[in-house]
Amino acid sequence: SQQGEEDPQALSIQEGENATMNCSYKTSINNLQWYRQNSGRGLVHLILIRSNEREKHSGRLRVTLDTSKKSSSLLITASRAADTASYFCATDENTGGFKTIFGAGTRLFVKA
Amino acid sequence: DTAVSQTPKYLVTQMGNDKSIKCEQNLGHDTMYWYKQDSKKFLKIMFSYNNKELIINETVPNRFSPKSPDKAHLNLHINSLELGDSAVYFCASSQAAPRQQYFGPGTRLTVT
Numbered sequence: 001s002q003q004g005e006e007d008p009q010a011l012s013i014q015e016g017e018n019a020t021m022n023c024s025y026k027t028s029i030n031n032l033q034w035y036r037q038n039s040g041r042g043l044v045h046l047i048l049i050r051s052n053e054r055e056k057h058s059g060r061l062r063v064t065l066d067t068s069k070k071s072s073s074l075l076i077t078a079s080r081a082a083d084t085a086s087y088f089c090a091t092d093e094n095t096g097g098f099k100t101i102f103g104a105g106t107r108l109f110v111k112a
Numbered sequence: 113d114t115a116v117s118q119t120p121k122y123l124v125t126q127m128g129n130d131k132s133i134k135c136e137q138n139l140g141h142d143t144m145y146w147y148k149q150d151s152k153k154f155l156k157i158m159f160s161y162n163n164k165e166l167i168i169n170e171t172v173p174n175r176f177s178p179k180s181p182d183k184a185h186l187n188l189h190i191n192s193l194e195l196g197d198s199a200v201y202f203c204a205s206s207q208a209a210p211r212q213q214y215f216g217p218g219t220r221l222t223v224t
Contacts (some may be wrong), residue, residue, distance in 0.1 A: 033212065042116070042202055042215030043155070086153060097211030098143065098167045102155040 006089060006103040014111050019076040021106040023089030024069075030097070032065055033090045034074050037105070043088065046074075081112040115139050116216040118203050124222045125193055132189045133219045135203030143167075144186035145213065146178060147202040155202070161186055193223045 007022045025032070031050045035043040049056045049065045049072065056063045062075040076083055086105040093101050116137045125131055137144065146158040160168035164180040175191045186203060203216040 035213075037153075040218075042217050043204075043213075045212045045214070048212055088155065092211065095168070097206065098160040098162065099157055099170070100145070100211070100213065101157070102147075105153050105155075107153075 006087070006106045008106060009104070010107045010109070012109045012111065013079055015079060015081055017079055019079050019083070019108055019110070021074045021087050021108070023072045023074070023103055025072075025089070025091050025101075025103075026070065027091075027093055029067075029091045029093070031092060032063075032072050033100075034061075034063060034072075035088045035090060035102075037086045037088065039085070046087075076108075079108075079110045081110050084108060084110045115214050116203055116205055118201075118216040118219050120219060121217065122220050122222075124224065126224055127193055127195060129193050130189070130191045131193060131221070132187055133201055133203075133221075134185070134187045135216055136185050137203075137205040137214070137216075138184065139205055139207070139214060141205040141207045141214075142183060143206045143211065144180065144183075145204040145206075146186065146188050147204065149200045149202060149218070151199070159186075159188075190221075193221075195223050197221060198223045 005024045033048045034046045037043045047058045060077045065072045086107050088102045088105045090100050090102045119134050143162045149155045158172045159178045161180045177189045180186045200218045200220050202218045204213040206213045
């Protein structure tokens with residue numbers, strides 16, 4: 001079964017605007033990760049937030065985690081055309097990380 | 113300098129054939145994975161190996177047989193290919209928990 005569900009499925013914004021993507025999951029987790037996938041490429045890890053953390057920053061990225069609501073959000077500030085990609089959340093379903101479940105992804109398009 | 117490499121990048125073959133995809137990582141990681149990404153970009157885990165031992169087999173048909181000759185390699189052999197096997201297959205690797213994963217560039221398999 002799919003663990004993570006992203007919302008929205010697609011997002012189109014202008015360069016300079018902020019982009020927010022949401023992820024919901026079903027079971028308890030040890031951590032949640034966000035990945036980016038450019039068209040035709042493999043996934044690239046962006047950020048990991050542990051279940052006992054509520055917020056984490058990395059450059060223009062801000063991730064929040066609400067374990068009571070089983071949800072997370074990824075905020076990209078001051079977006080650039082190069083941010084155009086698909087973004088996936090991933091959880092480990094308490095298997096020690098051996099079984100990572102990816103959501104369906106949000107396709108972000110940033111217009112120059 | 114490639115961290116996780118896969119060969120071939122493209123594979124076009126006919127139904128019923130047998131094919132293999134090779135994966136190598138030079139990161140010194142203990143864990144390797146195979147994922148299948150369908151046409152809707154949904155990424156699903158197939159197998160996880162840790163120290164050459166199979167940890168996760170996500171109800172993949174036994175036509176798919178992974179083989180890990182050493183910790184740096186995880187190959188995927190597929191027998192009797194079917195149309196539904198057409199997808200992009202990604203190899204990934206990670207070190208100890210919390211298991212940020214590094215992905216290969218993918219192999220696009222087309223079965224005709």
